[in-house]
Each structure stands twice: as C-alpha cells, then as structure tokens.
Amino acid sequence: MRRMRTLLFAVGYAVVTASPVAAQTANNTAAEVSVLRPSANTLVYRAGSDGHFVVPGTANGAPVRFLVDTGATLVVLTPSDARAAGIDPSALVFDKAMRTASGTVPAATTVLRDVRVGRISIGDVRAAIIANAPQSVLGMSFLSRLKSFEMQQDRLTLSW
Secondary structure (H helix, E strand, O other): OHHHHHHHHHHHHHHHHHOOOOOOOOOOOOOEOHHHOOOOOEEEEEOOOOOOOEEEEEEOOEEEEEEEOOOOOOEEEOHHHHHHOOOOHHHOOOOEEEEEOOEEEEEEEEEEEEEEEOOEEEEEEEEEEEOOOOOEEEOHHHHOOOOEEEEEOOEEEEEO
16 A cells, blocks of 8 residues: 555646746746646636736737736726727727826726636627737736636636
8 A cells, every 4th residue: 555655646646747837928927827727717827027918819809818817996907908809999988097107098998708718708898998008918807717826926716
C-alpha cells in the first residue's frame, strides 16, 4: 500500500509539473493556466508582466482583448472593437458621462448580444463605447453574472 501511495504521489507530481503553465503571450494577453483549473466550470489566467489581466474574448462574435477591471461598471469597447462587433460608432449617441481613470468622458451605451471569455458565454451584456478608449474593458456587467471571480496575487479565477 505504501508503494502504491508513493507511486500515485510521484505520478501526480509529474502530471502537475509537466503540464504546461501558460506563459505570457507576445501581445501581453493573459494566457489561461490550465493546470490550475479546479473544476470544469473554472478558468484561471495569469497576470501580465505589468500586473494586469488582459484576456482574449469576443463581443458579438468579434475577437476582443479585454482588460479585466472590477472597478468598471460596464463592459467597455473601443470604437474599433465596437465596429468589429457590428456596432457603427458614428450612429451612436454619446450622451452618457462616464467616470474613468482619465476623468469624465462621453460614452454611448448598448447591449451586446454575447460576450465570451474562454468557455464562458453571457448574453445581453450592458456595455459602453467610449470614443477615445485605448483598450476594451471587461467590467462588472459581465463579471457580476459569473458564479464567482477572484484575483489573488498573479492569478484571476473565473467560475460559472
């Protein structure tokens, strides 16, 4: 029995250490760290070298790199990401004032048909388009609809 436990420990250790812990990608997107997935409905991402979590996803089926921001009320799209998602920024009314880290800026609001991150898909997500946004943001209008999310050290865990 002791030999069996030792063998299982050794095999388990080899599996954990041999699994690929995803490295930061060239475009500073946080890669999924699959070895740390505690359940089938959980994704774990590693922070970029700057400490931020930039995760790949889609908005209305169009590819988007989202900066995860728990301080953002809404998902925010840049005009180019909005265009790719089928939203014409020139047809929007920028009549909302949104407070950002850069100050108060005009924004247009919309509802996205679908926002996806990894295997997570959430429909009818409230969003804003900000004319001078440098980066699309994954805000609380998406994150609050998950079962849970947690940022701990250099790991972001999303569960649904």
